[in-house]
Amino acid sequence: MRFGRELVAVVIVFALVGALVRTGVGRFVLPVVALGVVAGVVVLLTRRPAYTRTTFGPRTRILESLSPDADAVCVECGSPATTVRRYVREWVILGVPVVLLDDGQIPICDDHRD
Structure with a gap:
C-alpha cells in the first residue's frame, strides 16, 4: 500500500x-x-550511513535498547522484559535507507537476548 x-x-x-x-x-x-x-x-x-556505501536492496537492522515499559513481558517465556529489540526492514541505496518496508518491537528478557 x-x-x-x-x-x-x-x-x-x-x-x-x-x-x-x-x-x-x-x-x-x-x-x-x-x-x-x-x-x-x-x-x-x-x-553517516546506516549500511556500507555499496549496500543496495532490502536490508534489516536490529536496534536494542533498555525496556522503558515496566509491564512489558518477554515474547519467549513471559517473564519481565529487560530489553526491547526494534527491527527495521528498509530499502537501501548506496548505504542510505530510502523506503521503510517494515518495522516493529520485540520485548525480551536477559535469558533470551542471544
Missing part, C-alpha cells in the same frame, strides 16, 4: 516536470529544482 502511494507521487512529479518543460517558466524552475535534488543527494551521502 505504501509503495502505491509513492508510485503515484512519482508519476505526479514526472507529469509536473513534463508540463514545465513545455513552458517558458520551466527554464527558470527546472534548474532550481535540479539544484534542490542535488543538494538533497549531497546531504544524504555526507551523513
